[in-house]
Amino acid sequence: GDPHKKDIVVCIGYTAPKWALTKRTIERITTVFLGRDFNLLLADEDSDMPGLDPGQIVFADASGNLVIPAENRGVQLNEVGPIRPRHIADYFDPFTHMLVAADNTNTQNADFGIAQFPGRNLVIRSHFFALGPDPFGTEYQAKDAMHELGHNFGLCHPNASDDSCPTGAIPTSERNGASSCMGSPADDGGLFNGILPNVTAITNAFSRPLDYSPTQWTNIDVASSRQ
Numbered sequence: 001g002d003p004h005k006k007d008i009v010v011c012i013g014y015t016a017p018k019w020a021l022t023k024r025t026i027e028r029i030t031t032v033f034l035g036r037d038f039n040l041l042l043a044d045e046d047s048d049m050p051g052l053d054p055g056q057i058v059f060a061d062a063s064g065n066l067v068i069p070a071e072n073r074g075v076q077l078n079e080v081g082p083i084r085p086r087h088i089a090d091y092f093d094p095f096t097h098m099l100v101a102a103d104n105t106n107t108q109n110a111d112f113g114i115a116q117f118p119g120r121n122l123v124i125r126s127h128f129f130a131l132g133p134d135p136f137g138t139e140y141q142a143k144d145a146m147h148e149l150g151h152n153f154g155l156c157h158p159n160a161s162d163d164s165c166p167t168g169a170i171p172t173s174e175r176n177g178a179s180s181c182m183g184s185p186a187d188d189g190g191l192f193n194g195i196l197p198n199v200t201a202i203t204n205a206f207s208r209p210l211d212y213s214p215t216q217w218t219n220i221d222v223a224s225s226r227q
């Protein structure tokens, strides 16, 4: 087997420093993966790992000049590929995920994030709207990043994890939004009914664990995300 199959590297970029992953988010996700024998390195702007340049991302303007985006600029998934070479050295590219933390994804039906499925590019909405990255200690940001990373590894939403899921089915007892951070408000009808809060979706969203379900952990297919 591949001795490095459980080593995972994530380069974290942001459109503005306020959207950076918090130290708590990084520590919590790292700890959860370590508990499952995965060495997950989340490299942020303070990392001195040679070959990675995490932190501020830039985009080319109409004249081809690289500029720092406006703080509220959304980032679409297909914009992540072109920025990878500025942050990830060639020899890191085949196994390194590029996570962009931004104000929003500028993508319909992807309010909180969007990820290649499988693959190595992902975008997250860094804050839960005005409530910030960790409202009421719910670890929104950590769960959101882990959710989109799960899609990179080929995981599906729990209630879509039947035989049609590329990484395999999970038991019906695990197929609910409360069993995994792979649950999605979209599966509960969205966070809002028009302008009214959808209490079920909000309650489920805040009660999800910072964890995958037991079978999802064994179904993770890191190799499928690699070249």
Ligand SMILES: [Zn+2]
Residues within 6 Å of the ligand: 147, 151, 157, 182, 184
């Ligand atoms: Zn999802």
